[in-house]
Every structure is written in C-alpha cells, then in structure tokens.
Amino acid sequence: MRIAVPNKGRLHEPTIDLLERAGLHLENGADRKLYADTVDPDVSVLFARAADIPEYVADGAADLGITGLDQVHEARVDDVEELLDLEFGRCRLVLAAPEDGDIEGVADLAGKTVATEFPNVTADFFADTGVSPDIVEVTGATELTPHVEMADAIVDITSTGTTLKMNRLAVVDEVLSSSVRLFGRTDVVDDPKVREVRTALSSVKQAEGKRYLMMNVPEDRLEAVRDVIPGMGGPTVMDVANGGGKVAVHAVVDERDVFETITEVKKAGASDILVTEIERLVE
Ligand SMILES: Nc1ncnc2c1ncn2[C@@H]1O[C@H](COP(=O)(O)OP(=O)(O)OP(=O)(O)O)[C@@H](O)[C@H]1O
Ligand SMILES: O=P(O)(O)OC[C@H]1O[C@H](OP(=O)(O)OP(=O)(O)O)[C@H](O)[C@@H]1O
Numbered sequence: 001m002r003i004a005v006p007n008k009g010r011l012h013e014p015t016i017d018l019l020e021r022a023g024l025h026l027e028n029g030a031d032r033k034l035y036a037d038t039v040d041p042d043v044s045v046l047f048a049r050a051a052d053i054p055e056y057v058a059d060g061a062a063d064l065g066i067t068g069l070d071q072v073h074e075a076r077v078d079d080v081e082e083l084l085d086l087e088f089g090r091c092r093l094v095l096a097a098p099e100d101g102d103i104e105g106v107a108d109l110a111g112k113t114v115a116t117e118f119p120n121v122t123a124d125f126f127a128d129t130g131v132s133p134d135i136v137e138v139t140g141a142t143e144l145t146p147h148v149e150m151a152d153a154i155v156d157i158t159s160t161g162t163t164l165k166m167n168r169l170a171v172v173d174e175v176l177s178s179s180v181r182l183f184g185r186t187d188v189v190d191d192p193k194v195r196e197v198r199t200a201l202s203s204v205k206q207a208e209g210k211r212y213l214m215m216n217v218p219e220d221r222l223e224a225v226r227d228v229i230p231g232m233g234g235p236t237v238m239d240v241a242n243g244g245g246k247v248a249v250h251a252v253v254d255e256r257d258v259f260e261t262i263t264e265v266k267k268a269g270a271s272d273i274l275v276t277e278i279e280r281l282v283e
C-alpha cells in the first residue's frame, strides 16, 4: 500500500511529522528520493507535488494521498474519497479584488478577467453564480496580476491575510475553505491496511489537545474525585499495592480543562498528581 505525500512546500514537514507520530516511521532516508519505505513492510511513501497528489491516487500510482482539499477539488478526480480531515494547512481560497476598485460583489465580474492558480475551482465557483468572467491561469504571484492589468480580480489562497493586504486586495467572496485531507481511491478504502493507516493517523488527531492525568486518591474520597473529573468515559480506578487505603485514578482530560481539574481533584482529596502528553488515542 502506497501513500502519496507532499515532497516540498509548507505541507511536507507537518505531513512527515504526522506519519512519524502515527508510528509510520520512514526508513532509508527520504531526502531527494521518490519513494521511502516505512517500518511497516506493507506501507511505502511516494513523494509528489501537492498539486499532483490527487492525480497519483486516482491513477493508481498511490492508494492514499495527503494534500490540501483545494488541490483535490482542482484536480477534478473521480473515484477518490476523503477519509480524514487532518486539520492542518488551513486556508481559504477567496475571490479578491483591488481595495479601492469598483468590484464589490461577484456580479461586478461580468465581462472581466480573473487570474488564478486554480482555474477549475474558479470555473466551478462561477458556474454556480451565473457570472462567467474570463479565467486566466497563472503559476504564482497571483496577487500581482490586478496591478499589472492582467486581471481585474484573483482567486487565491489566503490564511493570515498578510499577502492580500500587502498587495492592497480585499476579499470579495469565499470560494472554498481548505485543510489537509487523507483521501483514498474508492476501490481501496475498505482494504484492511488502508483502515489501519486511517486509524493510526486518526489516533494522533484524537490525542492532540488531550492530557493523561494520574493521581492517588483515598478510597473514601473516590466519589468526590470522580465527580470533578470531566471527559472521556470516566476515570480508570486501580488498586495500589500497599496503598494504605489509596487507589490510583487515571483519566484523559482536555488540555484546556487540566488547570481547573487539578485544582478540583486536589480539593477533593487527590495527591501525587501527574500530567502527561498522549501520543495516540484509539477509541
Ligand atoms: N498560506 C497558506 N496557509 C495555509 N495553507 C496553505 C497556504 N498556502 C498554501 N497552503 C496549502 O498548502 C498547499 C500547498 O501549498 P505550498 O505553497 O506548500 O505548495 P506549492 O505552492 O506546491 O509549493 P511551493 O510554494 O514551495 O512551490 C496548498 O494547496 C494549500 O492547501
Ligand atoms: O494570507 P497569507 O498568510 O499571507 O498566505 C497567503 C499566501 O500563501 C501562499 O503563498 P506561498 O507562501 O505558498 O508562496 P507561493 O506563491 O510561492 O506558493 C498563497 O499563495 C498566498 O500568496
């Protein structure tokens, strides 16, 4: 089973990092190579440009792909299915025009020109509006085109908004909200290995923002402690060898609740409280 992942650009590192955290450690040095093996002899990795990954999956060069939803839409591939939102590479594809110009809505683009690296997504967007401007494909620096009279507006990626602002462009409309997805060819999505990979990646996402709390609690304070522990399916309670009337209580808690929970369980009688990170969480 082969997974296509971005070979460079901003999605490369977080994707490799996610695979590693999911236990799919890459072997035999990934640098400048097209393929890498993983610790799982049945799983290999193919490095490709973020924009080419959907096509690689659809064509069968890889079974699974990891890339932005914007790229999946742009590639217009059939027979691929989204398996997981990996929640990084968050950005928006927006229609933007010069701040001080007269384009204030989609209707103002009738008979005008729109420059973009995403001609298919842009065409699909306008098809739904009944307005059909000329679409000019560029391969970068899209934000420049309205200032050199190549285009009246652009469809481009924005996240912090800095690039648009720097180029005196304002958002006219949102075209697509994107983040990185795991997707697979429809004919392999039920394959046990594919499910295994999906579960491994999902377990990393599940663990993000969660902490593992361990503490000792006098048996007669157990109910009071139980009452103040929020989160997943209640705490696990274990006997402590020679515990002198104490039990060990373990619980998974949202990171943002940890501070308050520690205060509360201490008040309720807990001691020896440990907080650790969780690598993976398989539900
Ligand atoms: N500013 C951004 N913030 C968040 N995500 C982004 C941003 N720019 C791009 N992305 C996401 O990353 C994907 C790939 O973009 P990136 O710029 O890394 O690749 P590239 O343009 O192919 O590479 P390069 O810019 O190095 O040639 C995009 O399709 C989008 O999903
Ligand atoms: O809203 P912002 O945070 O400013 O991000 C938006 C910019 O990020 C991307 O460019 P990138 O840095 O990938 O450069 P590229 O054009 O070379 O791909 C995108 O094409 C925008 O230009």
Ligand SMILES: [Mg+2]
Pocket: 009
């Ligand atoms: Mg880029």
